[in-house]
Amino acid sequence: ATPLMSENPPAATPVLMEDPVNILLVDDQPGKLLGYQAILAELGETLLVARSAREALETLLKQEVALILIDVIMPELDGFELAEMIRSHPRFEKVAMMFVSGVQHSDLDRVRGYSAGAVDFVAVPVVPEILRAKVRVFADLYRKTRQLETLNRELEHRIALRTADLEAEARRKDEFLATLAHELRNPLAPITACLQMMRRQEVPATADPR
Numbered sequence: 414a415t416p417l418m419s420e421n422p423p424a425a426t427p428v429l430m431e432d433p434v435n436i437l438l439v440d441d442q443p444g445k446l447l448g449y450q451a452i453l454a455e456l457g458e459t460l461l462v463a464r465s466a467r468e469a470l471e472t473l474l475k476q477e478v479a480l481i482l483i484d485v486i487m488p489e490l491d492g493f494e495l496a497e498m499i500r501s502h503p504r505f506e507k508v509a510m511m512f513v514s515g516v517q518h519s520d521l522d523r524v525r526g527y528s529a530g531a532v533d534f535v536a537v538p539v540v541p542e543i544l545r546a547k548v549r550v551f552a553d554l555y556r557k558t559r560q561l562e563t564l565n566r567e568l569e570h571r572i573a574l575r576t577a578d579l580e581a582e583a584r585r586k587d588e589f590l591a592t593l594a595h596e597l598r599n600p601l602a603p604i605t606a607c608l609q610m611m612r613r614q615e616v617p618a619t620a621d622p623r
Contacts, residue, residue, distance in 0.1 A: 479555035
């Protein structure tokens with residue numbers, strides 16, 4: 414049975430434009446995997462390989478990837494089925510997937526592929542320059558997206574800190590005004606009590622005896 418996806422994603426780390434990203438190559442033929450590795454090596458990205466749908470899923474449990482290159486024709490699960498399984502998990506809703514196929518597909522096949530989450534199709538025999546160009550675009554897009562996500566998190570953190578400071582300042586102001594009002598009211602209480610006592614103790618004036 415194909416293993417289920419873990420609910421705990423690998424910890425995300427900030428990505429710089431010069432940092433290599435993970436590209437997952439999925440094909441049941443070792444020779445084709447070696448060919449893809451040779452074509453893509455000059456991009457300087459980290460190339461991960463999986464020889465089956467199971468290995469691909471196991472790799473995704475441990476690694477965060479920018480792009481998955483999937484062979485359409487594979488045993489166990491074909492490329493379409495694997496893509497549908499990957500895309501169905503919330504962690505991989507936005508991961509880019511590219512299908513590689515030596516079979517001429519109909520428009521319906523392509524629609525199925527795009528519905529399964531494919532962003533592109535690559536025909537076999539693969540033209541190295543075209544494959545490198547496509548992979549480079551998605552790798553750079555992934556880096557830029559991750560950078561924006563990091564900047565957004567930093568901005569949200571700064572806004573949260575500033576909001577907390579403003580709320581604390583407002584509380585201090587309210588406490589100061591409450592204390593001030595209390596201090597202003599209290600000094601009048603003894604004076605009022607003294608006046609009332611003096612009124613009660615007043616003795617009516619008596620006539621001057623003559």
